[in-house]
Amino acid sequence: MATIGFIGLGNMGGPMARNLVNAGHGVKVFDLSPEAVNFAVQAGARAATSVADAAGGVEFVVTMLPVGRNVRDVYLGPDGAIAAADPGTVLLDSSTIDVETAQAVHAAAAEAGLEMLDAPVSGGTGGAEAGTLTFMCGGDRAVFEKASAVLSGMGKNLVLAGGPGLGQAAKICNNMVAGITNLAVCEAFVLGEKLGLDHQTLFDIMSTSSAACFSLSHACPVPGPVPSSPANRDFQPGFAAALMLKDLRLAQSASQMSGAATPMGAEAAALYALFCNAGNGEMDTTAIIKLIRGEG
Ligand code: NAD
Numbered sequence: 001m002a003t004i005g006f007i008g009l010g011n012m013g014g015p016m017a018r019n020l021v022n023a024g025h026g027v028k029v030f031d032l033s034p035e036a037v038n039f040a041v042q043a044g045a046r047a048a049t050s051v052a053d054a055a056g057g058v059e060f061v062v063t064m065l066p067v068g069r070n071v072r073d074v075y076l077g078p079d080g081a082i083a084a085a086d087p088g089t090v091l092l093d094s095s096t097i098d099v100e101t102a103q104a105v106h107a108a109a110a111e112a113g114l115e116m117l118d119a120p121v122s123g124g125t126g127g128a129e130a131g132t133l134t135f136m137c138g139g140d141r142a143v144f145e146k147a148s149a150v151l152s153g154m155g156k157n158l159v160l161a162g163g164p165g166l167g168q169a170a171k172i173c174n175n176m177v178a179g180i181t182n183l184a185v186c187e188a189f190v191l192g193e194k195l196g197l198d199h200q201t202l203f204d205i206m207s208t209s210s211a212a213c214f215s216l217s218h219a220c221p222v223p224g225p226v227p228s229s230p231a232n233r234d235f236q237p238g239f240a241a242a243l244m245l246k247d248l249r250l251a252q253s254a255s256q257m258s259g260a261a262t263p264m265g266a267e268a269a270a271l272y273a274l275f276c277n278a279g280n281g282e283m284d285t286t287a288i289i290k291l292i293r294g295e296g
Contacts, residue, residue: 013064
């Protein structure tokens with residue numbers, strides 16, 4: 001069993017840290033929110049007092065933070081995790097962030113004699129709770145193999161996507177599809193409502209037809225057909241719309257940088273920007289069905 005410092009105990013990191021405790025690892029936790037730390041401590045983790053305290057004296061550091069700026073804050077700088085970590089510590093960043101930041105942290109880690117994987121996840125809060133996340137990793141194969149014992153405490157599918165930053169590249173592609181299909185499913189339910197179709201009936205048909213997809217089966221945007229969907233709890237996240245907008249913008253900036261044409265991704269980013277700018281960023285991504293319906 002490993003010793004692990006876990007930083008960022010939000011909707012995803014909270015249950016991921018608890019799963020590591022339940023798997024028998026020794027877990028030290030830190031978050032800016034004392035409530036989040038207390039919750040993890042109740043599950044059997046030890047409280048750290050700072051990023052440096054969480055990152056020192058452990059074999060692995062896992063981070064699950066909102067955006068690239070948070071990742072730079074936590075890893076880089078005199079009080080950051082890289083300065084505090086013991087030589088040989090493996091750093092695992094599971095946040096969804098831009099490829100450039102991931103590569104900058106990889107480079108700083110290597111300079112300090114530390115190993116690193118960018119290891120973003122897919123599977124949502126349900127996958128985080130159940131320990132069934134998919135990890136898409138960027139870095140060296142030897143580090144990936146060493147980290148597998150820790151990652152398998154939180155996920156079922158571990159994939160090495162390629163070198164440093166390519167885990168984030170895979171995640172950006174994945175979430176662009178998730179953003180587009182979520183909008184497509186919302187549009188279909190609103191069209192179905194206008195045409196007089198019952199939600200459950202439409203769900204039963206689409207989920208066994210060519211419209212079947214993760215957005216429909218796990219995050220159905222109307223209450224009823226999928227009890228675990230945020231649509232049944234007034235769209236509390238789940239996966240906040242602001243985070244989806246962030247990911248769609250990451251895809252757009254990667255498209256511009258690489259010259260790829262991603263017009264559907266661009267449209268999805270524009271729709272999420274409208275929704276978030278109207279004050280809905282804290283709601284779950286599925287709440288965008290309200291915009292499609294013309295509500296609020
Ligand atoms: P969240 O906002 O619920 O949690 C982030 C946590 O990080 C918060 O508790 C916050 O206090 C903490 N934090 C921020 N800055 C910190 C710092 N400097 N030091 C310590 N703690 C700090 O976000 P989330 O939904 O858990 O998502 C985290 C990441 O995972 C994001 O990059 C997101 O895009 C990605 N992701 C989310 C989901 C999902 O369904 N929610 C799914 C896959 C990937």
